[in-house]
Amino acid sequence: MSAREPFGARLAAAMDDAGPMCAGIDPHPGVLADWGLPDDATGVRELGLRVVEALTGAVAAVKPQAAFFERHGSAGVAALEEVLAASHAAGLLTVLDAKRGDIGSTMAAYADAYLRDGSPLAADALTVSPYLGFGALDPAVTAALESGRGLFVLCLTSNPEGPSVQHARRGAGASTVTVAAQIAAAAARLNEGAAPLGSIGLVVGATVGDAVRATGTDLADVNGPLLAPGVGAQGAGARELATVFAGAGRAVLATSSRAILAAGPDREALRAAAREASAQARAALRG
């Protein structure tokens, strides 16, 4: 067992302090250009480090999107390692958005890469995909719980293509159950008894409209954090957060990337945009 407090407890404390907002670190080519940075590994490194420096204390967590670092090969991955290390040094929680998922034996290697003390790519939490079966995530669940880290399991994603898989039903007659509801129930079982919040969270987009009700997904009983992408560039705002997460608001960590980064590169403007997004999320989810 780890000396570190469980991720759920650390995240709950960070959200109480800074508000329920996570800033995404997504160095798109266009964002790098707007910041006057090159579209290479030095550019993504610089953007990531500036975000961490500017937003420590203003948001509960940062969420580097692995894809934008991997685009630049090994130098980009080295930049991601530096951004993670700077966040840890600053005491800022990290959610690495890499959406890993594979057969159990390979999942164990992903767990080793992202959820093990001493690994250069270790984050406080990792996004994972349950579409090889929730049970295939077991090595990551074990590694996360043993090391005081967390997972966010894709449940109802923010993109329009998600429902074709996530709303699918199994069973017959009145006893059908959706894929999303099964994922939420599996997470709830892993979080049973945890306080103030378990460490096995879900990804539920702020853009999903009526999908929580329509799929019979019980968010109120998950007892784990709910990562809510879709705020800002994908069109969701305070109203959508309040509606989608009614009854479960205290567990929600809203996340926004492009809309916050658009305020940069000026440090004070970036910090002000993040603080404003955080205040709006707090009012919508905890007001």
Ligand SMILES: O=c1ccn([C@@H]2O[C@H](COP(=O)(O)O)[C@@H](O)[C@H]2O)c(=O)[nH]1
């Ligand atoms: O359902 C999901 C899961 C993950 N994401 C990721 O979040 C950010 C969103 O970026 P914005 O610029 O705020 O739109 C991005 O890294 C996605 O890969 C998501 O959008 N939806």
